[in-house]
Amino acid sequence: MANISTLNTTVAGIDAVSSRLASGPRGRKPRRVLSRRNVMLYGTLIVAALYYLLPLYVMVVTSLKGMPEIRLGNIFSPPLEITFEPWVKAWAEACTGLNCDGLSRGFWNSVRILVPSVVVSIAVASVSGYALANWRFKGAELFFSILIVGAFIPYQVMIYPIVIVLREMGIYGTLTGLVVVHTIFGMPILTLLFRNYFASLPVELFKAARIDGAGFWQIYFRIMLPMSLPIFVVAMILQVTGIWNDFLFGVVFTRPDTYPMTVQLNNIVNSVQGVKEYNVNMAATLLTGAVPLIVYFISGRLFVRGIAAGAVKG
Amino acid sequence: MHDTVSLRPKSSVSIRELSLSFGSVKVLENLNLDIRDGEFLVLLGSSGCGKSTLLNCIAGLLEPTEGQIFIKDRNVTWEEPKDRGIGMVFQSYALYPQMTVEKNLSFGLRVAKMAREEIDRRVARAAGILQIEPLLKRKPAELSGGQRQRVAIGRALVRDVDVFLFDEPLSNLDAKLRSELRVEIKRLHQALRNTMIYVTHDQIEALTLADRIAIMKSGVIQQLDDPVTIYNRPKNRFVAGFIGSPSMNFLTGELAEEGGRPVFRTNGTSFSLDGYDAAQPLAPGRKVILGVRPEHIKVDGDISGGEVHEAVVDIEEPMGADNLIWLKHAGHTLSVRIGGARRYAVGAKVRLAFDMTMASLFDAETEERI
Numbered sequence: 001m002a003n004i005s006t007l008n009t010t011v012a013g014i015d016a017v018s019s020r021l022a023s024g025p026r027g028r029k030p031r032r033v034l035s036r037r038n039v040m041l042y043g044t045l046i047v048a049a050l051y052y053l054l055p056l057y058v059m060v061v062t063s064l065k066g067m068p069e070i071r072l073g074n075i076f077s078p079p080l081e082i083t084f085e086p087w088v089k090a091w092a093e094a095c096t097g098l099n100c101d102g103l104s105r106g107f108w109n110s111v112r113i114l115v116p117s118v119v120v121s122i123a124v125a126s127v128s129g130y131a132l133a134n135w136r137f138k139g140a141e142l143f144f145s146i147l148i149v150g151a152f153i154p155y156q157v158m159i160y161p162i163v164i165v166l167r168e169m170g171i172y173g174t175l176t177g178l179v180v181v182h183t184i185f186g187m188p189i190l191t192l193l194f195r196n197y198f199a200s201l202p203v204e205l206f207k208a209a210r211i212d213g214a215g216f217w218q219i220y221f222r223i224m225l226p227m228s229l230p231i232f233v234v235a236m237i238l239q240v241t242g243i244w245n246d247f248l249f250g251v252v253f254t255r256p257d258t259y260p261m262t263v264q265l266n267n268i269v270n271s272v273q274g275v276k277e278y279n280v281n282m283a284a285t286l287l288t289g290a291v292p293l294i295v296y297f298i299s300g301r302l303f304v305r306g307i308a309a310g311a312v313k314g
Numbered sequence: 315m316h317d318t319v320s321l322r323p324k325s326s327v328s329i330r331e332l333s334l335s336f337g338s339v340k341v342l343e344n345l346n347l348d349i350r351d352g353e354f355l356v357l358l359g360s361s362g363c364g365k366s367t368l369l370n371c372i373a374g375l376l377e378p379t380e381g382q383i384f385i386k387d388r389n390v391t392w393e394e395p396k397d398r399g400i401g402m403v404f405q406s407y408a409l410y411p412q413m414t415v416e417k418n419l420s421f422g423l424r425v426a427k428m429a430r431e432e433i434d435r436r437v438a439r440a441a442g443i444l445q446i447e448p449l450l451k452r453k454p455a456e457l458s459g460g461q462r463q464r465v466a467i468g469r470a471l472v473r474d475v476d477v478f479l480f481d482e483p484l485s486n487l488d489a490k491l492r493s494e495l496r497v498e499i500k501r502l503h504q505a506l507r508n509t510m511i512y513v514t515h516d517q518i519e520a521l522t523l524a525d526r527i528a529i530m531k532s533g534v535i536q537q538l539d540d541p542v543t544i545y546n547r548p549k550n551r552f553v554a555g556f557i558g559s560p561s562m563n564f565l566t567g568e569l570a571e572e573g574g575r576p577v578f579r580t581n582g583t584s585f586s587l588d589g590y591d592a593a594q595p596l597a598p599g600r601k602v603i604l605g606v607r608p609e610h611i612k613v614d615g616d617i618s619g620g621e622v623h624e625a626v627v628d629i630e631e632p633m634g635a636d637n638l639i640w641l642k643h644a645g646h647t648l649s650v651r652i653g654g655a656r657r658y659a660v661g662a663k664v665r666l667a668f669d670m671t672m673a674s675l676f677d678a679e680t681e682e683r684i
Contacts, residue, residue, distance in 0.1 A: 204408035212422030213396030
């Protein structure tokens with residue numbers, strides 16, 4: 001009997017322990033929404049976002065106001081009467097020098113500069129990066145070091161010599177000349193980018209393709225290219241924004257009728273004659289900035305998809 | 315009046331005085347190797363011994379600094395990889411990630427602009443041999459490691475090559491899969507009878523697969539022999555220590571004579587060398603190293619005669635099928651392999667005897683076999 005009762009108390013003791021264990025902490029630890037950590041984290045993020053978005057907000061609302069409303073001076077107040085007049089004027093009527101056809105001329109000039117520059121520079125850089133990474137040739141190291149040094153030389157140093165070279169080639173002041181300049185200056189950083197990417201791909205793939213009998217171009221087009229979408233998107237973003245936003249080369253290497261959009265924007269905004277039309281200036285600036293912005297939005301998506309595709313390793 | 319040349323077994327791959335150096339680093343030095351037609355040759359060595367470099371030279375992926383390479387009696391030293399009649403399987407599989415298994419298999423044939431029907435026929439044949447037909451439409455990412463390696467082998471198979479080159483093909487797989495695929499590679503070799511050159515650092519793969527093993531160290535082939543000879547009659551101390559797990563016991567000492575018969579003397583005891591098959595006369599006084607494998611030391615009941623010594627059990631390592639015991643004897647520690655069912659307590663006294671017919675004697679200076 002005694003034995004059984006002790007046994008029972010022991011069992012009861014075990015039950016008590018297990019029920020205490022069951023009522024203890026379990027599963028995910030609850031966290032307060034308004035903890036100090038969260039306040040700091042989200043507070044900083046919100047302040048930073050406001051800091052960046054406020055100028056954009058001012059630009060958008062100003063571009064939608066008429067001049068009388070702007071003269072009231074309330075730059076943060078939303079427009080009382082929304083008007084798209086300034087946008088139309090910025091695009092089609094604003095005067096720069098002798099031309100009064102707005103930014104549209106500069107836009108199309110920029111497009112004509114951008115497309116060939118981006119395509120040619122990426123095409124050449126990807127092939128040379130591939131050659132540098134996979135086809136060890138004599139002087140490859142030297143060639144690569146020269147390229148890297150090239151990436152660090154300030155552009156200003158080379159402007160005058162390039163002007164002379166372009167003049168001698170007879171393409172100074174033409175869009176072709178500017179395309180050549182953009183292509184050349186994009187080369188160091190892009191080649192570096194592609195070389196490092198191709199070098200990160202397993203070298204056995206390249207060896208296997210050589211054993212399978214593929215040559216330089218076949219390996220490039222059939223093995224390397226399909227695996228490199230992410231890096232192409234990165235290179236494209238880099239080049240599109242860089243070339244579109246370029247001002248220095250645009251103003252040096254073109255003439256007024258071939259000015260890219262950025263140079264023309266500057267001429268509109270900085271014109272000293274007549275009234276300063278803030279709404280038109282804001283609209284023109286937004287129009288000029290729209291292209292890189294759109295590229296970011298579109299290719300950002302592509303970029304993510306590209307990374308996902310690249311993650312599929314053999 | 316027959317000419318003797320035709321009697322020579324036809325060699326599939328010959329390497330003549332091959333050297334390769336990267337700058338001042340010599341990876342291969344004056345290497346000669348003849349591989350017979352249909353032979354399975356394993357290049358075995360620790361990492362950095364030049365075995366993969368040699369394979370890459372044979373494949374044509376690396377240019378030798380000096381020397382010649384013949385495949386099927388054709389000098390291919392300057393040929394492109396695709397013209398050498400070789401197929402290669404890599405450790406990392408190296409499947410083209412954006413292509414399906416079928417496209418992976420047929421890539422080389424499509425590059426060679428082969429007729430559609432012929433490509434289909436060859437892919438079907440390779441897929442049949444390797445049993446990967448259900449996988450043909452999948453991408454490499456959707457395959458397991460073993461399946462990927464099978465596809466990689468298939469890629470060499472479709473090209474109908476004379477020589478297969480394997481560069482540590484099983485090293486990325488887990489132990490179970492490795493032993494399965496090892497058997498499959500052996501079966502494949504028995505079915506195809508192609509020449510296969512197989513690089514590995516795994517001695518089990520080497521011993522199980524090879525017709526002959528070439529053990530390499532710092533760019534030089536130490537011994538080229540069939541697995542049994544390599545295991546039982548290693549040419550030098552390096553080979554003896556490299557092959558075998560647990561590794562061979564080495565005792566340093568010198569040769570002597572007792573009663574007109576050669577003995578091995580160490581730390582005040584001596585072992586009779588009766589039964590040892592010496593290639594050189596056993597001159598007394600010569601400093602030597604005696605090598606005995608753990609399974610060639612007999613204890614207690616296994617002793618069938620000959621000289622018997624006393625030892626004490628130091629550590630016991632049961633390994634399932636076998637039991638490895640470490641014995642202390644005259645200042646040496648000896649590992650002995652016995653049946654898994656026989657257990658010894660630490661400190662127990664045992665009697666031991668060496669099987670001298672299976673032992674190896676090396677010169678202490680040159681470390682070459684005597």
